[in-house]
């Protein structure tokens with residue numbers, strides 16, 4: 001914990017891209033000039049009203065924003081049943097699963113492709129885990145007519161087949177990556193290798209709030225539309241701010257997007273939920289804050305799952321989108337500064353929460369936000385009845401039905 | 413600071429040879445490289461996520477880790493090498509995370525004890541020097557930085573600041589083991605870099621044959637070869653040393669022939 005409470009939690013990173021001791025620019029020299037260029041271009045774009053206008057216009061008319069803020073009465077009631085008298089908080093969902101392409105990922109992709117075009121880049125690459133970011137990237141590439149190559153771990157290609165087909169329909173080339181365990185980390189390595197070799201014409205659309213500076217900052221800024229909307233919607237619907245924000249964390253983009261606009265509201269607590277896979281006692285989890293140590297990977301310093309020699313260990317989660325051994329550097333900093341609390345949910349808890357939301361609210365969530373819901377199942381009954389929890393429902397579950405069926409022993 | 417780099421590069425163009433620690437019989441392979449005429453050794457520290465490497469070196473990293481290679485083993489290989497070859501400059505090359513895991517001071521101390529002359533940390537940009545640079549310099553170990561075709565004149569001073577030993581010019585914007593750059597581009601870039609520094613400039617990425625090495629040695633102070641050796645280690649296993657020696661002999665002859673030409 002830091003001794004000094006900063007005046008604002010919203011003014012990170014510093015000019016070198018550091019969030020406290022985290023973040024930074026740890027890339028091979030080939031990429032450094034490009035990253036510096038990207039930062040300059042992003043600063044200009046951020047100050048340009050025309051860039052903002054185009055971003056906002058696409059979010060409204062193409063993505064379908066603002067997404068609704070929904071009070072979920074039946075899951076609220078269900079969780080209140082086992083609560084002590086007077087307890088059982090209200091549960092609200094920020095419905096980013098209703099976005100075009102079914103997850104929050106598209107918010108960031110719109111921002112980054114506009115940036116790519118500003119920089120005169122003519123080819124787009126991306127990494128993907130669950131395939132949601134791949135689909136979102138393929139979507140914006142189709143929309144703007146740019147060729148798109150998506151790197152995807154071979155394991156994920158197998159467990160997210162519908163999204164692979166979606167990307168292909170959208171005209172993207174999907175490259176299965178077989179190194180490592182064939183998951184998100186390996187896909188990111190391969191995307192970086194491609195980028196190093198094609199810096200002259202290629203823009204890398206990173207899918208989460210991680211990677212070398214300025215990616216964690218710009219992804220956060222593009223995703224912050226979630227929190228800005230939620231804050232305004234909550235104020236206009238209830239006249240007050242929520243007591244607790246909850247979001248699942250893979251690399252941390254949907255979570256930071258929800259949290260960031262509330263960081264300087266001292267009465268709003270926040271809870272990030274990592275994937276605990278088969279549990280934290282073994283190696284089969286993806287909870288880098290709970291089970292990792294600070295280190296350097298993929299261009300930034302952050303908490304990583306690693307052994308005593310600094311070798312990166314492979315995460316595991318039933319949710320391909322959370323199966324990453326790192327976490328965005330701003331979360332590492334928010335954890336150390338104590339502003340945000342972090343917890344975790346196992347595969348089993350997420351599966352239970354998935355089914356609970358299906359049956360109580362008629363919403364099939366993705367497995368990623370099911371982890372957030374699993375955390376709510378635990379905390380809602382401990383909070384007063386008039387307390388408000390706002391969770392990010394950052395993706396819908398269509399892509400996961402095969403995985404869930406298999407986990408439940410159902411043959412389709 | 414050791415004088416091995418100075419002594420070596422003073423003789424004229426040097427052959428710099430890279431292999432991955434823990435992939436095959438590393439001690440025997442290193443001895444074969446030296447016996448064949450290697451002037452500088454780069455010993456690769458295996459890492460699970462070698463982002464800047466092509467398939468050959470990636471696979472070598474995975475094999476080495478699969479063999480159970482630990483940081484302690486790499487340091488032991490280095491220390492034993494130093495005992496057998498007191499004069500040959502030795503560089504540890506790898507990614508930042510294994511180097512900083514136990515703290516930069518720990519790593520610098522252990523590397524110094526092992527007789528290491530220089531360290532290349534591929535993903536430690538000059539902008540993040542604080543994570544390792546001060547600790548290495550404190551122990552008299554050179555931090556050897558990389559320059560690439562994308563490193564423009566404006567940026568070169570930042571790359572040179574705090575670096576010593578030699579400068580590694582990565583001749584292609586890409587990963588290891590792929591295509592080679594055009595000679596004209598290599599020559600132009602090496603001259604450009606040399607106008608900023610007196611450090612020797614070694615050129616690598618994509619160099620496989622004595623012919624290529626001879627051409628590069630005419631315009632640079634060193635030629636770095638890696639993937640070609642890694643391929644032999646993979647192919648020949650326990651028999652690798654004799655094949656390595658044969659390849660190094662050809663490369664060394666080619667590189668050293670430029671010494672006489674320029675002398």
Ligand SMILES: Cc1ncc(COP(=O)(O)O)c(C=O)c1O
Nearest residue numbers: 132250251252253254321368395
């Ligand atoms: C629906 C959904 N939620 C969450 C994530 C995790 O990413 P992040 O933590 O960046 O939001 C993913 C990643 O693929 C996803 O598809």
